[in-house]
Each structure stands twice: as C-alpha cells, then as structure tokens.
Amino acid sequence: MQQGKQSIRFEKTPYIRSCASIVGKKEGEGPLGSYFDKIIEDPLAGEKTWELAESQFQKEALTLALKKGNLEQNQLRYLFAGDLQGQIIGTTFAMKDIGIPIFGLYGACSTAGEALSLAAMTVAAGYADEVGAITSSHLGSAEKNFRFPLEYGNQRPKSATWTVTGSGAFIVSSSQGSVRIKGITTGVIKDYGIKDSMNMGAAMAPAAADVIYQNFQDFDCGADEYDQILTGDLGSVGKEILIKLLKDNHYDISKNHMDCGIKIYDDALQDTHSGGSGCACSAVTLAGYGMDKLMKKEWKKILFVPTGALLSTVSFNEGQTVPGIAHAVILERQS
Amino acid sequence: MQQGKQSIRFEKTPYIRSCASIVGKKEGEGPLGSYFDKIIEDPLAGEKTWELAESQFQKEALTLALKKGNLEQNQLRYLFAGDLQGQIIGTTFAMKDIGIPIFGLYGACSTAGEALSLAAMTVAAGYADEVGAITSSHLGSAEKNFRFPLEYGNQRPKSATWTVTGSGAFIVSSSQGSVRIKGITTGVIKDYGIKDSMNMGAAMAPAAADVIYQNFQDFDCGADEYDQILTGDLGSVGKEILIKLLKDNHYDISKNHMDCGIKIYDDALQDTHSGGSGCACSAVTLAGYGMDKLMKKEWKKILFVPTGALLSTVSFNEGQTVPGIAHAVILERQS
Numbered sequence: 001m002q003q004g005k006q007s008i009r010f011e012k013t014p015y016i017r018s019c020a021s022i023v024g025k026k027e028g029e030g031p032l033g034s035y036f037d038k039i040i041e042d043p044l045a046g047e048k049t050w051e052l053a054e055s056q057f058q059k060e061a062l063t064l065a066l067k068k069g070n071l072e073q074n075q076l077r078y079l080f081a082g083d084l085q086g087q088i089i090g091t092t093f094a095m096k097d098i099g100i101p102i103f104g105l106y107g108a109c110s111t112a113g114e115a116l117s118l119a120a121m122t123v124a125a126g127y128a129d130e131v132g133a134i135t136s137s138h139l140g141s142a143e144k145n146f147r148f149p150l151e152y153g154n155q156r157p158k159s160a161t162w163t164v165t166g167s168g169a170f171i172v173s174s175s176q177g178s179v180r181i182k183g184i185t186t187g188v189i190k191d192y193g194i195k196d197s198m199n200m201g202a203a204m205a206p207a208a209a210d211v212i213y214q215n216f217q218d219f220d221c222g223a224d225e226y227d228q229i230l231t232g233d234l235g236s237v238g239k240e241i242l243i244k245l246l247k248d249n250h251y252d253i254s255k256n257h258m259d260c261g262i263k264i265y266d267d268a269l270q271d272t273h274s275g276g277s278g279c280a281c282s283a284v285t286l287a288g289y290g291m292d293k294l295m296k297k298e299w300k301k302i303l304f305v306p307t308g309a310l311l312s313t314v315s316f317n318e319g320q321t322v323p324g325i326a327h328a329v330i331l332e333r334q335s
Numbered sequence: 336m337q338q339g340k341q342s343i344r345f346e347k348t349p350y351i352r353s354c355a356s357i358v359g360k361k362e363g364e365g366p367l368g369s370y371f372d373k374i375i376e377d378p379l380a381g382e383k384t385w386e387l388a389e390s391q392f393q394k395e396a397l398t399l400a401l402k403k404g405n406l407e408q409n410q411l412r413y414l415f416a417g418d419l420q421g422q423i424i425g426t427t428f429a430m431k432d433i434g435i436p437i438f439g440l441y442g443a444c445s446t447a448g449e450a451l452s453l454a455a456m457t458v459a460a461g462y463a464d465e466v467g468a469i470t471s472s473h474l475g476s477a478e479k480n481f482r483f484p485l486e487y488g489n490q491r492p493k494s495a496t497w498t499v500t501g502s503g504a505f506i507v508s509s510s511q512g513s514v515r516i517k518g519i520t521t522g523v524i525k526d527y528g529i530k531d532s533m534n535m536g537a538a539m540a541p542a543a544a545d546v547i548y549q550n551f552q553d554f555d556c557g558a559d560e561y562d563q564i565l566t567g568d569l570g571s572v573g574k575e576i577l578i579k580l581l582k583d584n585h586y587d588i589s590k591n592h593m594d595c596g597i598k599i600y601d602d603a604l605q606d607t608h609s610g611g612s613g614c615a616c617s618a619v620t621l622a623g624y625g626m627d628k629l630m631k632k633e634w635k636k637i638l639f640v641p642t643g644a645l646l647s648t649v650s651f652n653e654g655q656t657v658p659g660i661a662h663a664v665i666l667e668r669q670s
C-alpha cells in the first residue's frame with residue numbers, strides 16, 4: 001500500500017473505465033488530431049467569453065466520458081477537477097449544475113496527475129465505485145490569466161509554450177476497464193529559482209525529474225520498467241533539462257520519454273515554439289493518444305507525469321520565482 | 336464506508352493528532368483572541384508583500400501543529416493545502432521548500448473542510464499515518480484578489496465580510512489524538528444566482544444548507560445529533576438564510592448552530608460588518624475555539640461545515656453568478 005517514500009501501490013487496483021478528449025481547432029490540426037474524440041472549431045465554443053468556453057469543453061468531455069463508459073451522471077460519486085484559471089472558475093462554471101460532490105484542485109498543469117491520483121486513491125479505498133477526474137485549459141483564458149490578453153497581440157519568445165485548448169476526462173472505476181492504475185508517486189514542490197514565466201519548461205523539469213527519480217526508487221525499478229514515460233508540458237527546453245537531470249542521477253530515460261507538450265503540435269507548421277502546455281495538454285494527450293497506444297497493445301505499462309508551474313500574475317509581478325510540481329501515475333493494460 | 340448519497344463513515348477512524356491557529360492582530364483582539372495559539376501583530380509578518388505574509392502565517396501554523404504533535408516535518412507523508420489567492424500562491428510559497436508530497440486544493444473558504452476530508456480519507460485508507468491539512472487567508476491579499484486593494488480605501492457595505500488573516504493547520508493521524516474524524520459529507524456546488532461579491536453569505540448559505548441536510552439524511556440523524564454545528568463564514572446575513580432553508584426542510588438547527596464568521600469578530604467594537612470570512616476563518620476557529628470546547632468536554636460531537644463562495648474577479652466582472660460550496664466533517668471527542 002504505502003510504497004517507499006512518496007508512492008502508493010494499490011492493492012485493489014482501480015481501472016480507467018472510459019475517457020474523453022475534446023480539443024480546439026489548432027490541436028485538431030496537430031499531429032495527434034486523429035486521436036481526439038472531438039474537435040470544437042469555434043474557440044468560444046458558442047459562449048461569450050474564453051472562460052465560459054473553457055467550461056463548455058469540460059462539460060462536453062465529462063458527458064462524453066460518461067457516455068463511453070455507459071454511465072449516467074448520477075452514478076459518479078465524486079469529481080476531482082481543476083483548471084488553470086484564478087479560483088478555478090473554469091471548473092466551477094462547468095460543474096455548478098451537475099449535482100456531484102466535488103473536490104476542487106489546483107496543481108497548475110500537473111492537475112490531471114493530481115486528479116487521477118486522488119480518484120484512484122478514492123476508488124481503491126472503497127469510498128466510491130465510479131469517480132470522475134477532469135481538467136481543462138484554454139488559450140484565451142490562460143493568456144489573459146498569466147501573460148497578455150490575446151487581443152494585445154504580443155510577440156512570444158521561442159521558449160514560450162502554447163496553452164492547449166481542450167479538456168480531458170477520465171472515469172476511474174472499481175470494476176471495469178482495460179487499463180489499470182497500478183500506483184502513484186506524489187510530487188513535492190521544487191524551486192530552482194526560475195523567474196521567467198515564458199520559460200515554464202525550465203521551471204517544471206526539476207519537479208518532473210524528482211518525481212520520476214522517486215518513482216524509480218520507491219518501486220525499485222528504472223526507466224525500462226515503462227514502455228513510455230509521458231511528461232506533461234515541459235516542451236523542448238524542459239525535456240533537455242529533464243533528461244540531463246536524470247542522467248546526473250544515473251537514469252537514462254532518453255529512449256522511452258515523450259513530452260505531451262512536444263507531441264501535440266508541429267512547431268514547424270503551427271508556430272507553437274516550445275510546445276503545448278496547460279492542464280489539458282497532458283490530459284487530452286493521455287485520453288486520446290496514450291490510451292489508444294495502450295488499448296492497441298503498442299504499450300503495456302506507462303508512467304504519466306503531468307507537470308505544473310506554480311505562479312500567478314501577482315507572484316510573477318512581485319518578483320517571485322516559478323516553482324514546479326509533478327505527479328506520477330502508473331498505468332498498465334490488462335494482458 | 337460509503338454512507339448514503341454523499342457521505343463516508345470511516346471504519347478505521349482517523350484522529351486529529353494536533354492543530355495550530357495563527358492569527359493577525361484584529362483576530363487576536365476579537366472575542367476568540369484567547370483561544371488562538373499565536374497572534375502575529377505585524378500584518379506583513381516581516382515580509383514585503385501581503386502574499387508572502389500569508390505564506391508566513393501558513394508556515395508558522397504547520398510548524399506549530401507539528402511541534403504540538405511531537406512530529407518532525409519529514410514524518411508527514413502528505414499535505415492537503417490551499418488558500419484563496421489565484422493559483423493558490425499563498426500555499427505554494429509557504430510549502431515550496433518543505434519537501435513533502437502536496438495536493439493543492441481550491442474550495443474557496445470551504446478549503447479547510449476539503450483538506451480535512453481528503454486527509455481523513457487518506458489516513459483511514461492506510462495510505463499514510465500522518466497527514467497535514469492546512470489553509471490560510473489574509474485580508475491584504477484577499478481584498479487585492481477579490482475586491483479592491485486596501486490602499487484604495489473603498490467603503491464596504493453592511494453585508495460585506497472581513498477576511499480573516501491567519502492560518503489553521505491540522506495533523507490527521509492513524510494512531511494518536513483525543514478527537515476523531517468519524518465521517519464526512521462532501522458538498523455539491525449550489526448556484527442560487529447571487530451576483531453580489533459583497534454578499535457572500537447569501538451565495539454560500541444554500542450550499543451549507545444542502546450539505547447539512549444531506550449529512551442528516553445520509554447518517555439518518557437530525558440537528559440534535561451534534562452538540563454544535565459550525566458553519567464557516569456565512570456571516571449574519573447567511574446564517575438567517577441557512578436556518579430558514581433547513582426549517583423549510585423540517586430541520587431546526589437554530590439552537591445549536593454557530594457561524595465561525597460571526598463568532599470571530601465583535602462587529603460593534605471591530606467594525607467588521609457581516610462577520611469574518613476567508614479560508615482561515617473556519618480553520619482557526621476550529622483549531623482554536625472548537626478543539627478547545629471538545630477537549631474540555633463542553634462538546635462531544637460536532638459538525639464542521641466550512642463554506643466557500645466560488646468566484647474570481649474575472650467571473651465577477653464578466654457578470655457571472657457566485658455559486659457556493661460547503662463540505663461537512665464530523666468530529667467527535669473520545670470519551
């Protein structure tokens with residue numbers, strides 16, 4: 001049960017019953033476009049604001065995940081949910097009428113890992129049979145929240161990432177599914193003193209390296225335990241740092257590491273610079289691409305490691321650093 | 336284990352091993368002043384910004400709770416923590432160097448209930464032996480985040496609450512303590528269409544009424560099951576609505592209800608209008624006053640119901656409503 005310093009190995013292993021990925025137009029045009037369940041072409045998703053648009057993506061993702069899992073809404077006992085916006089209003093206005101007990105989460109772009117971890121803990125302990133884990137992000141609401149409103153039209157440096165518009169939803173179940181959550185490793189906050197909000201990859205890489213290292217330690221394994229290690233949104237800058245930090249600690253993940261942020265866009269064609277980011281980046285990449293690879297038996301066991309940069313405009317403007325966090329989830333296909 | 340529709344009755348009941356309440360000057364001068372562990376007179380707590388001051392309150396609360404529980408920091412396996420600030424930076428900068436696996440939470444002023452619920456679930460399931468649950472708020476950072484910076488000197492309407500400056504920390508333990516967490520009832524979001532960010536009590540009262548009603552239903556009990564029902568920060572306006580809503584549903588809690596927001600200040604002397612609010616309001620009132628009443632055997636069993644108003648300046652300025660949420664925690668002294 002308690003495994004090593006920061007991990008849990010589930011005895012009654014919960015399943016991923018179903019999942020759904022809803023993305024925006026740009027994500028749909030990217031290399032993973034065909035893996036996503038639905039592409040909403042209108043960036044406002046029929047709403048009046050970026051914030052309500054984000055809520056709409058979340059609503060659709062949950063609805064579709066339930067449908068794919070043959071569940072009614074009222075069969076969900078809990079929701080673990082979060083987003084990037086201040087006071088997670090994307091989640092509030094998505095879930096305000098749904099009537100399901102909800103735990104609001106904030107782990108920046110690591111929230112998909114946090115939500116899956118807590119959902120798995122809840123189901124494995126017998127507190128619930130069906131639990132939703134859902135996260136979202138939206139380019140419009142995120143740029144307004146963290147950098148500049150889109151309408152301002154500022155230039156973006158090469159190290160900047162592009163916030164993924166979308167939402168990924170997972171139904172964690174006690175009884176059904178082809179992929180199991182075998183264990184989790186919960187991350188600690190790591191502060192390497194990065195102060196550049198346009199270089200999130202460098203801020204998050206140490207936290208990712210730390211939680212992956214700890215996962216190897218706690219489960220007494222190495223990189224070859226996993227067919228793939230999927231980090232959240234380190235981008236090309238952060239990926240390089242991650243691989244170096246783990247090499248310094250005698251682990252080589254270069255052969256089976258992919259970063260969802262790098263995978264989701266084609267920088268040469270889509271001008272996205274360092275890659276995708278946002279709570280939705282890792283969530284839709286896992287729900288779309290990752291689960292497909294598991295189901296098609298191309299992968300058997302993976303380590304999913306969403307990564308978050310912990311800042312706000314207030315902390316940034318007050319000259320604070322950007323600490324990072326990452327949470328790891330072990331997913332394995334039933335043979 | 337699963338109890339009714341929204342509740343858990345713990346089989347292996349976790350304990351509150353220790354707790355700590357650190358407050359600001361105004362809270363120290365209020366009716367509960369003598370119950371708090373420490374009063375920090377300087378509103379900046381020796382820091383340069385309101386935000387870092389809030390982090391300092393959180394650090395001191397956790398340190399003191401650990402000390403009172405005879406625990407070293409590294410004996411905590413998890414932290415469940417949150418605050419009111421956008422992207423919960425109060426928590427980030429309090430906990431960034433502590434090296435404990437952390438789940439960041441956002442439930443507005445209900446966060447103390449959310450943190451205690453998840454900490455209890457984690458300990459009762461055997462995932463950890465010692466877990467921290469900690470929340471904070473600060474008048475300066477909250478006014479800046481939600482209304483007007485203090486420096487602006489705006490007038491406050493009579494229905495407005497005063498954000499409590501402070502932090503409450505609890506150590507939830509598998510083995511030690513005189514008070515047990517017997518069960519929890521997790522709330523759903525309730526939206527009654529309130530749009531006034533200066534009248535949070537009215538926004539939160541329906542969520543509080545709903546979760547208390549559900550607690551009575553799930554555990555097949557009524558108001559007399561508890562020596563006291565402590566809501567978070569409804570204030571005088573919200574208290575009236577809460578009692579009426581439950582009366583409409585045939586429960587009378589008027590005789591054993593107290594609201595932490597009303598209790599923490601003396602409006603006549605302190606000009607706080609509708610009462611206290613903020614994540615710290617319920618947390619320090621429970622950690623200081625409530626736990627004292629339990630330990631002195633004046634109360635045996637209580638229902639702790641922190642209440643949260645779910646809004647941000649963005650949602651408010653975009654004309655959205657202020658939905659509410661509340662989470663209930665059943666605390667009982669060992670005979």
